[in-house]
Amino acid sequence: MVISDETVGIESGGERLHVRCIFEDSRGNLWIGNNGLGVLLYDGQTVSNFTRKHGLSIREKGPTGSLGRIFSIAEDAAGNIWFGTRDNGAWRFNGKSLTNFTLADGLTSSMVSTIYRDKRDVLWFGLSDGSVCRFNGETFDRIY
Numbered sequence: 001m002v003i004s005d006e007t008v009g010i011e012s013g014g015e016r017l018h019v020r021c022i023f024e025d026s027r028g029n030l031w032i033g034n035n036g037l038g039v040l041l042y043d044g045q046t047v048s049n050f051t052r053k054h055g056l057s058i059r060e061k062g063p064t065g066s067l068g069r070i071f072s073i074a075e076d077a078a079g080n081i082w083f084g085t086r087d088n089g090a091w092r093f094n095g096k097s098l099t100n101f102t103l104a105d106g107l108t109s110s111m112v113s114t115i116y117r118d119k120r121d122v123l124w125f126g127l128s129d130g131s132v133c134r135f136n137g138e139t140f141d142r143i144y
Helices: none
Strands: 021-024 031-032 038-042 047-049 069-074 081-085 090-093 099-103 110-117 123-127 132-135 139-141
Touching: 021 069, 031 069, 038 069, 081 110
Parallel strands: 069 110
Antiparallel strands: 021 031, 031 038, 038 047, 069 081, 081 090, 090 099, 110 123, 123 132, 132 139
């Protein structure tokens, strides 16, 4: 797979990718979480910058929130793709639009290091403050 500066939208040539996670969804797409360029999506033929395509900032905090520093990716039972960021909590993509979940929704930190889907289809979120939260369908419950 060749990733060109044009494809991913790198602003200055020669910038390196800082991949933090790679996730294959149920449809066979590869989601690549990058620390600085956002989410890259590989559909088996083309790599695109998902973050830029959806008009989100790759900077730490933009006017619409940032999806630039991705540390974890998962898929829930309904096929939604979840992203854990360094600076802006968790994001859920339902195939059409993105929803951002933050401290106001029960997360205990803005940095989501890991997302795990268990065998009962419950999503668990590991946060940088050492806590573990579970998504209850609307908000997050701190478990630890």
